[in-house]
Amino acid sequence: MTAQNRTALVTGASAGIGAAFARLLASEGYSLLLVARRVERLEEIAAELAAAHGVRCEVFAADLNDPAAPAAIMAFAQKQGLAIDVLINNAGLSGKTAFGDTPWSALAGEIQLMVTALTELCHRVLPGMRERGWGRIINLSSLAAFSPPGASLLYTGIKSYVLNISQSLDMELKPQGIHVTALCPGFTRSEFHNVMGTRDEADKLPGILWQEAEDVVREGWEAVMKGRPVCVPGTVNKLIASSVRPLPVALQYHLGNRLNPFRDA
Ligand SMILES: NC(=O)c1ccc[n+]([C@@H]2O[C@H](COP(=O)([O-])OP(=O)(O)OC[C@H]3O[C@@H](n4cnc5c(N)ncnc54)[C@H](OP(=O)(O)O)[C@@H]3O)[C@@H](O)[C@H]2O)c1
DSSP states (O other): OOGGGOEEEEESTTSHHHHHHHHHHHHTTOEEEEEESOHHHHHHHHHHHHHHHOOOEEEEEOOTTSTTHHHHHHHHHHHTTOOEEEEEEOOOOOOOSOGGGSOHHHHHHHHIIIIIHHHHHHHHHHHHHHHHTOEEEEEEOOGGGTSOOOTTOHHHHHHHHHHHHHHHHHHHHGGGTEEEEEEOOOSEESSHHHHHTOHHHHHTSOGGGOEEHHHHHHHHHHHHHHTOSEEOOSHHHHHHHHHHTTSOHHHHHHHHHHHOTTTTO
């Protein structure tokens, strides 16, 4: 089977890394199912990619904070006759307010979006991938999973979960032809910091820390195709990840507490 007969489901495809994944996969000939809340954005991207690459490109508006969304996405795919061979679990954001000052509904929404929906979608695409003996799953973790935790942020814990579960899934599923990769970008140009409300602080960080979404996506896709369970894209990010991990936990705690650039944002 070639990419021309395969379909990729990309969540959070209306912006940033997800839109870059949609562009890369369309250029390789994959049919696409694009998911996010902003359906007009998805429709624009779908029209662009269908015209540029002649691929089938469907869109589905879903709020992944809604526990019913993963089932609804898969029901739509089935109705359209789309078998999901590639899953890019990308939709995500970071809250910024302190844990104790954030309503539970917002915290629960972050967990639903980046933990429960991500895990459920992995589970829901599996039967088809197993039947066909081929599947590729990329789960968006973050360099934050390798970094010391920042005060009050759920984000580091969530992305650590994604890094961990992706490796477990890869161990279980690789013998069945299904590769799973945790993609762990550092600072990547996208709408992420606009949504988080940290654009000004982010823009003050040195340029060397930043990557373009297209570069992150290219490296992530190469990693999953080669069967690498973890991908930290970019030389600077690799250096950061490999130098933080060996530090004693007490020192990581101290660094996390002192060096979070968004603590007072
Ligand atoms: N940018 C970075 O520096 C960076 C670094 C490490 C990891 N990451 C991770 O990379 C992933 C993509 O982030 P990005 O940088 O591309 O951010 P972005 O430009 O803000 O894009 C986020 C995407 O997620 C979608 N999304 C957010 N909440 C959603 C919801 N409730 N339901 C459905 N879709 C939702 C958004 O679509 P709608 O608003 O249209 O729903 C958008 O398409 C995230 O998981 C993020 O944690 C980013």
